[in-house]
Amino acid sequence: MCRVTVPSALYDSGAKGAQPVSDAAILARRLRQAREASGLSQGEVARRIDYHRPTISEIEAGRRQVGALELVTLARLYHVSVVWLLSLEGEAA
Numbered sequence: 001m002c003r004v005t006v007p008s009a010l011y012d013s014g015a016k017g018a019q020p021v022s023d024a025a026i027l028a029r030r031l032r033q034a035r036e037a038s039g040l041s042q043g044e045v046a047r048r049i050d051y052h053r054p055t056i057s058e059i060e061a062g063r064r065q066v067g068a069l070e071l072v073t074l075a076r077l078y079h080v081s082v083v084w085l086l087s088l089e090g091e092a093a
Contacts, residue, residue, distance in 0.1 A: 022062065024062035024063075024065070025062050026086075027062070027066065027085060027086065028059065028060050028061060028062035030084070030085045030086070031059060031060055031066075031074060031078075031085060032060040034074070034075075034078035034080045034084075034085065035056075035060070035078060037078070038077070038078045038079065040077075040078075042056040042057055042060070043056075045074075045077065048077060049073055049074070049077065071085065
């Protein structure tokens, strides 16, 4: 399975004195933002893509890696680009 990563040298400008942010944390935050902007609950997302709700929670917490096909599926569901999910550019989904 192909794994997706984002550049590791990214920083969270919202933190006191720019703190490094892990790749998983960036992707997890973007996935949560996109889901919330879509007005979907974790349970609704899980049902639509045939996952268990705790799996969506683990993805959004950065405790579970996301495969390339999963990332594309979630991007389509949330009506955002994969590029947006993997970057710190832009404000909202």
